[in-house]
Amino acid sequence: MIRHAARMLAMLYCVCGQPAYSNYESQAVTPPLSFSQFCIQYPEDCQHHDDRRIRDFRSSIQRWRELAHINSMVNFGIAPKDPVASRRDTEWQIFPYEGNCGDYAVTKRHLLLRSGWPSSALLLAEVIIRATGEHHLVLLVREGRAVLVLDNLSPVVAALVDALDRFRIVRAESGTDPQRWTREVTAF
Numbered sequence: 531m532i533r534h535a536a537r538m539l540a541m542l543y544c545v546c547g548q549p550a551y552s553n554y555e556s557q558a559v560t561p562p563l564s565f566s567q568f569c570i571q572y573p574e575d576c577q578h579h580d581d582r583r584i585r586d587f588r589s590s591i592q593r594w595r596e597l598a599h600i601n602s603m604v605n606f607g608i609a610p611k612d613p614v615a616s617r618r619d620t621e622w623q624i625f626p627y628e629g630n631c632g633d634y635a636v637t638k639r640h641l642l643l644r645s646g647w648p649s650s651a652l653l654l655a656e657v658i659i660r661a662t663g664e665h666h667l668v669l670l671v672r673e674g675r676a677v678l679v680l681d682n683l684s685p686v687v688a689a690l691v692d693a694l695d696r697f698r699i700v701r702a703e704s705g706t707d708p709q710r711w712t713r714e715v716t717a718f
Contacts, residue, residue, distance in 0.1 A: 557713040559701050562656060562667075564632055568622040569709065575624070575640055576708050582646035590674065596645060597671060597687050601680045604637050610682075631667045634682035638669045647671075655702035659683075660695070668693075670702060 569576035583593075609628040622632035624640045639652045651672040659666050669680040670690060677690040684693075704710040 558704075559711050559713050561701075561703075561709070561711040564620045564622050565654065565711070567620065568632075568636060571621075572624060572636075572640075575636065575643060577649070578708055579643050579647075579649040581648035581651075593673060594687070597642075597673070597678060597680065600638055600641050600645075601687050602685060604634055604641070605682050605685060608634055608637065608682075631682055635667045635669045635680070638680050642671070649708045650705045653703040653705060656700045657697035658700055659697050665700070666697065668697075672705065 608626060611628045611630050611633075622636045623629060624633075624637050626633050626637075629637075635654055639654060642652050643649065653670040653672070655668050655670045657666050657668055658664070666681075666683070671678045671680060671687075679688050679690055679693040681688070681693070701711050701713055704712050
């Protein structure tokens with residue numbers, strides 16, 4: 531009963547809380563309903579987190595290895611959900627036994643937040659896969675000047691500029707506020 535009420539509140543927030551598109555505030559858009567439901571279930575993962583990484587001991591190579599390790603660990607640790615069941619599933623979960631792209635992305639983001647990465651560097655992004663037209667969720671990671679993509683459909687971490695031939699970004703989390711989403715992807 532409480533879970534149903536929480537879903538209804540999340541849906542009400544998405545529908546009534548803000549305009550679907552606004553020309554001000556960096557082209558702010560309504561976040562996906564699944565994201566709003568996720569934030570009710572995992573509020574800690576939807577809050578601002580400062581950078582807690584130890585700069586002196588972690589070179590960029592070590593950070594790259596950490597990204598690659600988490601990407602492959604999650605990609606192999608979660609069984610892909612049947613595509614038909616996945617389309618009906620709107621709940622994102624951390625560490626499910628089987629899941630869809632949202633589950634993979636939020637699990638990777640969760641692990642990186644726990645490793646000390648700042649929330650401003652870990653942005654969920656809804657994309658459209660060019661080959662199929664399907665909506666898909668990936669994790670964009672800002673590392674220095676580079677923006678990297680962690681995707682359950684790819685075993686390797688790729689630079690965003692290289693991944694844009696495979697998909698088009700629809701909306702992404704804002705780098706300034708984890709609960710705000712924007713169309714202006716160039717802002718990060």
